[in-house]
Amino acid sequence: MPAPTVLVATDLTARSDRPLDRAALLADQIGAGVTVAHVIEGPGFDREQDEEILRAVRASLPPALTKAAVVSDHGAAPKVLAEFAQNEKADVIVTGTGRYNGLSDFFLGTAVDHLVRHADQPVLVVKRRATAPYRSILLATDYSDGALQAFQTALRLFPEANFEVVNAYSVPFEARTPSADIAEAAREEAEAEMAAFVARAAPPRPGAVRTLVLKGDVETVVEQRVVKDAPDLVVIGSHGRSGWVQATLGGQASTLLKRLPSDVLVVRQARA
Structure with missing residues (x-):
């Protein structure tokens, strides 16, 4: 090889x-x-x-x-x-x-x-000066195959790094009919999907992955995590269930990627 x-x-x-x-x-x-x-x-x-x-x-x-x-x-x-x-x-x-x-x-x-x-x-x-290997990586996921491919690519390239995998979820009908039961069900569903997503990725080291499931829109949630945790690298997939990156490349969310202080790895989902 x-x-x-x-x-x-x-x-x-x-x-x-x-x-x-x-x-x-x-x-x-x-x-x-x-x-x-x-x-x-x-x-x-x-x-x-x-x-x-x-x-x-x-x-x-x-x-x-x-x-x-x-x-x-x-x-x-x-x-x-x-x-x-x-x-x-x-x-x-x-x-x-x-x-x-x-x-x-x-x-x-x-x-x-x-x-x-x-x-x-x-x-x-690359935005920052390279002084050491990436040690802290934030991955934004919508649990799609594209996000999984991005995660697996990052795990392969940076096997010694620690990962924070973040999902932003929404609560159905929250604006019209607020319901604590519906909100709790949405959170539990997102957490179950997160557990399955990480298991599919098969991280090589125990404790290498921390997961966060947060209510909100993905752009706001990711930006807040970047500001709070200052990861060395942000990883995103270019296709996915939410179409986040495609929207980012052509819409208002592009301002988010301008502001990110960290380096960014974009992994394009392989063609079928």
Whole structure:
């Protein structure tokens, strides 16, 4: 079986060191090789200029990535990065919040948006400086197969981390006919689904997973947990029963992902 590969995108901006450092740390953690990808926007092929850019990419690499493969091509960054990931058979794509996906348009029509929608690989969006492996991870779940795949992917990539798995549930007819019995039944149902969900994921270590079932809308609940617990990483699936991420990518909830201070791993549900 070939060794796993981490594909990391760099745009040579000042903040490119963050995804590069995280990619190096992740590759060491999972025993993977690293391919560094740079996209030269627009057409036009000037061999001398391209070679100069490749030298600049090489010069920007941290000591841990001096032996990494480097690839570069012309075109639209989102499309080219997705193609690189496919060609390199990458296991995960690491990107940052630089020129291609700045905080002002994060997850809205950017390289990250395109990768989440079209790449088969998980996309790790790095905001913070990488100083240690991820130790605390928050996973948002709606108990769907997509959420399960995201959970299992995170468990595989970060087996030593501690997980907080959060579900936000609603109470049927609460606005029209409030009922303590209905509210309690909804909570019990959500907790039973949570127990079954975690059992399906089969965490490798006892005590590695803490679960929370909270009433409310998912965006508010997750944001509150991120503020309270300050996890190193937030993990979400790009498809699911609630369609949260698809709504996030195209609606008001995108502001939540802009504000999250933690890194974010988005796992797109595998096509049937």
